Amino acid sequence: MNTSKLMATGASFLAAAMLFAGCAGVTHEPKVDMAAQADIDDAAFIAALEKIGVDESYLDVMTDTSFSFAGDSTDFEVVINIDATSDKENQYSYTKCVDEATAKALFDFYYSDYEGLFDNKNFSGISSHEVGSNTAYILIDGRYDDQIAGTYTPYHDAIYLKGDTVIVAISSDYDLTIEKEVNDFLDALGYPHP
16 A cells, blocks of 8 residues: 655755745754664654653554655655654654665655755754765754745754664744754654754
8 A cells, every 4th residue: 555645844845945045154063873873663752752742642653555755756665654743743753664775765855855955055053964875864953044035944853764764853843842842852762853
């Protein structure tokens, strides 16, 4: 069964980022040694969600299936995929893929939405990222401002690849309580946050 998966990231963020022009000021966070990070299973992911008030009954769980993102034909075969949206509208995802190659392709899909922001003079914030063959991560905190339209795109996001697993935490807005929830979730996993 093939399912279409919608996330706040994706083509909409990339398209929005291409339209924005703001201020300079990018700095970098320290690098993360993903090989040294703990392996996270679905039970640990669910426990971290519960610590930030996301009840297990509100999770969207798919097992032994594949999914693609709206507007993209790439199929990602998974053992389990868990998506959750918190009361603060932050989005969290856990995907254990059928193999490391699929997980790397999934991470690369996410990465393509962010790579235009790294070291971009129009992005104000901090970022750190590294991509290996079976480990990778993105940490990004800041915003892309469109001063002409008076709009912005917020980022306080973290995406991790470790082996056959991809974990995503995406903030919904540029607000301390919203960002704190993302940080608390990642702290519960024992992973670094933006």
